[in-house]
Amino acid sequence: MTETSGPTRRTVLQTGVAAGIAVAATATGALGSSPASAAAATTTTASGANKIRPFRxxxxxxxxxELRHRIGSTRWPSRELVKDREQGVQLATAQALAKYWKTKYDWRRFEAKLNKLPQFTTEIDGVDVHFIHxxxxxKDALPLLATHGWPGSIVEFLDAAGPLTNPTAHGGKASDAFHLVIPSIPGYGFSSQPTVTGWDQNRIAKAWAELMKRLGYTKYVAQGGDAGAAVTDALARLAPAGLAGIHLNLLLSALGGAQFPAATAEExxxxxxxxxxxxxxxxxLSEHSFRPETIGYALTDSPAALAAWMLDHDTDSYNKLSKTFLGASPxxxxxxxHVLDNISLYWLTGTGVSSARLYWESxxxxxxxAPAAIKVPVGFSAFxxxxFQAPRSWVEATYPTLNYYNKPAKGGHFAAWEEPLLFTDEVRAAFRSLRK
Structure with missing residues (x-):
């Protein structure tokens, strides 16, 4: 069937991620029910539509x-016909993950870890936004807004929360401290699922600006990788009052078709x-951008399908992860x-399809x-x-206001999740000059 409007499948495949993205509330209903239906506790700030409610x-x-039962009832495909990942996630990896998930993984451990952090929800533009704060x-900590990606979630930033907010307890200086805000993108995790179209990165950026305003922050910085990089870029172009700078760890323009020099070996x-x-x-990316509902049936019905779809994200981190389930070092x-914490969050909140729709929206x-020019300082870490490891020349061409660039020694696509201390060092360095 021919597409009559919007970009074609070929366009999306050529342009990559940028085109696809360019106290207690208790979820005890039917599996996959929207977190928005959970009951909220006492209002802590504001009133009416602006109220902020504690969440657990x-x-x-x-x-x-039921999750364990569904894992145990998986109908497995035949084994791949090649010796590597060329045909997709290998059967041995998927079965090893499922066995561990069913017999050894403990969600309650993660639930307790998550609930030690202050969590809240607030309604913005018709969506209940969940966030960690x-x-x-x-004194004088700098507010930091951190946005996750796909197939990540708030899980990405949890182990960086301590070093970012309390640096003296983690070998840092008090002058490097941040107040940390980690929202769940609408349709992800405990944020409710949008019931109308239009929730692309620009609308999310507007919601984030409202969130920071609602929290009373008059000066703040923002960070993002993967889909979070698209939202953070959009936030900088929106230029809300108070945004002092951004830090990114993925150069979406290169995946979106922008032409850059290839003169040096690095380029x-x-x-x-x-x-x-x-x-x-x-x-x-093509499936999310054009047929998220179709893949959504598998993501919502089968935990094994959800896990395999998320493990198929073709990055160095996930290639290594596949080996982890077969006994290699993480x-x-x-x-x-940690990875099953993230996959389980998607499963239990029933957000496989709603998270994929972000790509369709974009x-x-x-x-x-036309997007506005970014005027605030930009920091970039090329892990x-x-x-791909973005050369400084490419980053400068995209962001003329670049004021920090570094190539860390290790770390991958999910930098904060994979190397939380190294990620913390990068964020501290990127924003150090903006604290005055």
């Missing part, structure tokens, strides 16, 4: 038992990596338990307004395990 994650034992004990290596991703690593902080923009 809580799932019933019956939901966890950890205030630093240090040539980056170009080759971008081409490889666009030709062999972006199948999920890639940084991406242990089996591939079908409802506004043709070696990223889809």
């Amino acid at each position: 994650a809580s799932f019933s034992n019956s939901q966890l038992l 950890v205030r630093s004990p240090h 040539q290596a980056a170009k080759a990596a971008v081409t490889l991703f666009q030709t062999t690593g972006s199948a999920y 890639s940084g902080n991406l242990t089996r338990d 591939a079908h923009p409802q506004s043709a307004t 070696p395990g990223e889809i």
